[in-house]
Amino acid sequence: MSHFLPVALQHASRLLNHGPVILITSQDPQSQRRNVMAAAWSTPVEFTPPRIAIVVDKATWSRELIESSGTFGICVPAAAFVDLTYAVGSMSGRDKDKFEALNIQAIRGRELGVPLLEASCVAWLECRLLPETEAQQDYDTLFGEVVSAAADSRVFYDGRWHFDANNRDLHTLHHLGGGQFVTVANTLTAKAVI
Numbered sequence: 001m002s003h004f005l006p007v008a009l010q011h012a013s014r015l016l017n018h019g020p021v022i023l024i025t026s027q028d029p030q031s032q033r034r035n036v037m038a039a040a041w042s043t044p045v046e047f048t049p050p051r052i053a054i055v056v057d058k059a060t061w062s063r064e065l066i067e068s069s070g071t072f073g074i075c076v077p078a079a080a081f082v083d084l085t086y087a088v089g090s091m092s093g094r095d096k097d098k099f100e101a102l103n104i105q106a107i108r109g110r111e112l113g114v115p116l117l118e119a120s121c122v123a124w125l126e127c128r129l130l131p132e133t134e135a136q137q138d139y140d141t142l143f144g145e146v147v148s149a150a151a152d153s154r155v156f157y158d159g160r161w162h163f164d165a166n167n168r169d170l171h172t173l174h175h176l177g178g179g180q181f182v183t184v185a186n187t188l189t190a191k192a193v194i
């Protein structure tokens with residue numbers, strides 16, 4: 001059973017605000033072949049409408065699919081998905097269908113039809129690629145507008161994440177490099193100082 005509930009677009013930036021590793025999904029508009037890659041580099045850039053930046057190497061198959069379809073999905077993997085996260089970031093969909101090879105289940109986004117992973121992920125965002133910028137020609141940065149979002153209601157509610165010692169498998173992943181990851185260990189609540 002899915003624990004996912006819609007996230008209001010005004011809170012979509014909170015899903016990525018703390019810098020988790022993400023999985024970027026895409027689909028070939030002609031053949032409908034799906035793809036998924038890992039990405040450590042992404043950030044919210046605007047609140048309303050919610051817009052985000054992702055860095056996708058021009059050599060990846062994902063880049064080609066995102067540019068030809070004009071859409072992509074962002075899924076935030078949970079700690080329990082660490083091996084698959086690393087695996088989808090270590091092979092190209094040009095060589096192998098990662099969904100088949102790794103037995104990854106996906107649903108179709110209601111707004112844009114992009115593949116979205118709920119099993120073992122704790123959030124997803126459907127994004128429309130924004131018109132090409134100079135940054136996109138010279139660098140690897142792509143900008144997207146979030147058109148729908150959802151998150152696992154066990155760890156994301158009241159517009160923010162709630163990570164604690166009782167839900168460690170559902171914590172997000174942060175990449176240190178070379179297949180080493182950390183999860184968010186301690187939660188601190190800031191108190192007013194004046």
Ligand SMILES: Cc1cc2nc3c(=O)[nH]c(=O)nc-3n(C[C@H](O)[C@H](O)[C@H](O)COP(=O)(O)O)c2cc1C
Pocket residue numbers: 021035036037038039040041042055056057059060061062063085086087088089090091092093094175
């Ligand atoms: C943890 C992790 C983080 C990564 N971060 C990025 C990233 O931010 N941008 C990028 O272009 N590639 C990144 N990669 C590499 C891509 O996921 C990798 O090139 C992938 O094989 C591309 O797949 P594709 O050709 O099927 O699109 C990362 C890989 C890993 C394992």
